[in-house]
Amino acid sequence: MAASLWQGYLSSTSSLAGPSSLKRRLEAEEGHRSQAFLYSFASRNSHYTGCLRMLSPSSFLATPMQLRSFHISARLTCSATISTSNPSRIESVDFKKLQNGSDIRGVAVAGVEGEPVNLTEKVAEAIAEAFAVWLVERKKGDSSKQLRISVGHDSRISADNLQEAVALGITRAGLAVVLYGLASTPAMFYSTVTDREDMFCPVDGSIMITASHLPYNRNGFKFFTDSGGLGKGDISNILATAADIYVSSTDDGQVSSLGGSVKRVPFMDEYALSLVEAVRKGAGGLERPLEGFHIIVDAGNGAGGFFPGKVLVPLGASIAGSQFLEPDGMFPNHIPNPEDKVAMAAVKKAVLDNGADLGIVFDTDVDRAAAVDSKGNEMNRNGLIALLSAIVLAEHPGTTIVTDSVTSDGLTEFIENKLGGKHHRFKRGYKNVIDEGIRLNSVGQKCHLAIETSGHGALKENRWLDDGAYLMVKLLIKMAAAKAAGEGVGSKVLTDLIKDLDEAKVSIEMRLKIDQNHTDLGGGHFKDYGEKVLKHLETVAESDPHLKKAPVNYEGVRVSGYGGWFLLRLSLHDPVLPLNIEGPSFEAAQKIANVVFSAVKDFKVLDIKEILGVRLDSCELPIDVMPLYEKVANIT
Numbered sequence: 001m002a003a004s005l006w007q008g009y010l011s012s013t014s015s016l017a018g019p020s021s022l023k024r025r026l027e028a029e030e031g032h033r034s035q036a037f038l039y040s041f042a043s044r045n046s047h048y049t050g051c052l053r054m055l056s057p058s059s060f061l062a063t064p065m066q067l068r069s070f071h072i073s074a075r076l077t078c079s080a081t082i083s084t085s086n087p088s089r090i091e092s093v094d095f096k097k098l099q100n101g102s103d104i105r106g107v108a109v110a111g112v113e114g115e116p117v118n119l120t121e122k123v124a125e126a127i128a129e130a131f132a133v134w135l136v137e138r139k140k141g142d143s144s145k146q147l148r149i150s151v152g153h154d155s156r157i158s159a160d161n162l163q164e165a166v167a168l169g170i171t172r173a174g175l176a177v178v179l180y181g182l183a184s185t186p187a188m189f190y191s192t193v194t195d196r197e198d199m200f201c202p203v204d205g206s207i208m209i210t211a212s213h214l215p216y217n218r219n220g221f222k223f224f225t226d227s228g229g230l231g232k233g234d235i236s237n238i239l240a241t242a243a244d245i246y247v248s249s250t251d252d253g254q255v256s257s258l259g260g261s262v263k264r265v266p267f268m269d270e271y272a273l274s275l276v277e278a279v280r281k282g283a284g285g286l287e288r289p290l291e292g293f294h295i296i297v298d299a300g301n302g303a304g305g306f307f308p309g310k311v312l313v314p315l316g317a318s319i320a321g322s323q324f325l326e327p328d329g330m331f332p333n334h335i336p337n338p339e340d341k342v343a344m345a346a347v348k349k350a351v352l353d354n355g356a357d358l359g360i361v362f363d364t365d366v367d368r369a370a371a372v373d374s375k376g377n378e379m380n381r382n383g384l385i386a387l388l389s390a391i392v393l394a395e396h397p398g399t400t401i402v403t404d405s406v407t408s409d410g411l412t413e414f415i416e417n418k419l420g421g422k423h424h425r426f427k428r429g430y431k432n433v434i435d436e437g438i439r440l441n442s443v444g445q446k447c448h449l450a451i452e453t454s455g456h457g458a459l460k461e462n463r464w465l466d467d468g469a470y471l472m473v474k475l476l477i478k479m480a481a482a483k484a485a486g487e488g489v490g491s492k493v494l495t496d497l498i499k500d501l502d503e504a505k506v507s508i509e510m511r512l513k514i515d516q517n518h519t520d521l522g523g524g525h526f527k528d529y530g531e532k533v534l535k536h537l538e539t540v541a542e543s544d545p546h547l548k549k550a551p552v553n554y555e556g557v558r559v560s561g562y563g564g565w566f567l568l569r570l571s572l573h574d575p576v577l578p579l580n581i582e583g584p585s586f587e588a589a590q591k592i593a594n595v596v597f598s599a600v601k602d603f604k605v606l607d608i609k610e611i612l613g614v615r616l617d618s619c620e621l622p623i624d625v626m627p628l629y630e631k632v633a634n635i636t
């Protein structure tokens, strides 16, 4: 039996508790990883899973307690023929719980109390295999060639392990794998519609390994074909297939090899070039249309670090002061999330400190974005929607703008009365919003932009690709065009576009939890309970002369009154009723909060502490409702 000797880094990313198997994964790196071998085997008395990889010091970290610094250099002797004589059945997993709307999300790294790992490598393998099976079924008319799937990931610490597992699952189903490494979610969709055989494109399907802005211990998957992101129904089917694959597999120590159907290509370069070309085209064909502009990017240590060097620099912009471009799955600086106040404050500070013209912030996987102008004014949430609406409506007068449900009344007024467009306020959820934009066009109602307050957004001209980077491309084109027209360099052209947007003085978002362990729930489903709360609130609101129910509304209860509005709705995923309130003053917001409070206070399963926080004076606030006042920091 010939033994192979390897040297590299050994680290643990799994629970220290329980009789979990030991897996060692060895990857030989030769040149550009032209040859990759994957071995796995089990050991009953080990209490951690391991990962060994050569020359890859950055991503393999230790237990979450010491994640930043734990690296053990090890010499391991490993034989491909090792096997156990007693194969153990793998631990049971509730695959349904991994569904998050049209995404898959789970806990991939152990160590956070109350959050056991449910997205193990074995689970990931089964899910990837199930996606491959789904894809084969869908493309069965085209059986002449081996189908291929691209795989990319964001900067999470579990990314490399999951990527290997995903590649294994796909090859087991007999499909080819194209690995992109660190990538953005929109680039993955782009790979399904790009004609570049030297890059193995178009691929038939694509998997992005990401959990967006969620904490470091989570991870998940998004799936694409050339028709866009998979929907909820497809994800449910894939998870059901994956559960079957998973239970019929054993952790038997058999050698698995990725074989030769795995390729690696620098696809992000190709995608970045498409953004560069879009700006050049939009700016009248100039090679360096951003010459003279100083633009700062804050990637929050996610996957967006490519943007300054590969998009802005070729266009001629200065990127000095751009920050947090290095991928770091512990997100040491701030959460990469354009809705997050700390993230927005960070990019704002960088813009002001450096005297830049514009700041751009991305979420972890770059399907969401926001901006700040040279004065530090934030252009996110309603502001970003207003800005993109102004740009799109100038190109397509009268078009419909589809948004999510938590957009402001001020935005409607701006789109309809100032820009002459139509605001179609739909449901929360980027896929809901984008699909609605596509549907409207199919029934003859023109729509060119579908965008959420979260910073997700898609344009018809860009194949409805949900792409934060492309939203920023639209802003860059506007700035470049203004410069070319002799209107000067800077972001004033953007600021001016939304000067008539009337933003509410107070904007509050709360998430009222439905306690699933409460005896009053009586074993019922939280969604049914939430619906009861909403029904009751609706009845109360209808009988209150100060209030007016929104005439058209697609989810929850949306009501105007006291110069502002509220929306209470069921979360898309969680046992939570998110409550949004906007008002012209804190007093008005309090009055609105009182309405909701009085209506829902007898629903004991609902945690209404947060509303209490709005009702009381700050001096009377109990400690546990204090966080509300951070939310109220939106008072302008």
Ligand SMILES: O=P(O)(O)OC[C@H]1O[C@H](O)[C@H](O)[C@@H](O)[C@@H]1O
Residues within 6 Å of the ligand: 428, 429, 430, 431, 452, 454, 456, 570, 571, 572, 573, 574, 578
């Ligand atoms: O309904 P919520 O819990 O507020 O979540 C709603 C959000 O869920 C996910 O994060 C989706 O990616 C977003 O598009 C959506 O807006």
